[in-house]
Amino acid sequence: MMGMNPRQMRKLMKQMGIKMEELEGVEEVVIRMRGKEIVLRDPAITVITAHGEKSYQIVPGSEEVREVLEIPEEDIKLVMEQAGVDYEAAKKALEEAKGDLAEAILKLAEES
Template identity: 55%
Template sequence: MFPGMGGKGINPRQLERQMKAMGIDMYEIENVRQVIIRTADKEIVFNDAHVTVIDARGQKMYQLIGTPEERALEKEIPDSDVELVAQQANVPKDLARQALKETKGDLAEAILKLSGGK
């Protein structure tokens, strides 16, 4: 029984029948290993996820239950930026890439850092 429904509980089977009558189907995705939500600057990872799909006449909604773990994403450094910094600072590309990572992609700061200006 579900509490809080008009003072009386609703039988889960009745609820399921009512949902079916409205064209709503619910089911769990089995054997989910991991769910990752990736944004521009972070990942939210669920290693213990339980995922339920609610299909309402072709519109699917996913309900996710689990413990989130947030991870910051490393900013991708374009190869063209690496080449530019390497040329300007007269250093190998691996040093240029490392400097760009340390300066969070700031080209001028990376060049200054590698040229001894900082």
């Protein structure tokens, strides 16, 4: 297909049932995995539809990898009970303590 002009290429793709379009106005794409997120900012996204199925081609402007701390509900409830605080305070303390139950409880006990 080298040397084929864009018009011929579009015609051939149409004959094959392939449609390509740019997705406009996308600010970021987030890929969530266990323990981390990949944030793709200002991406150029092409949607390719072939035989009724869509594929997304994503070319990021910039990329950021973020660690995500997952705090189990049981841990939040335990801190709530032990420190006598509400849900939000317990969750915040656990996040600041990076999930360490004892540290979160001690921190909350010192504050009261």
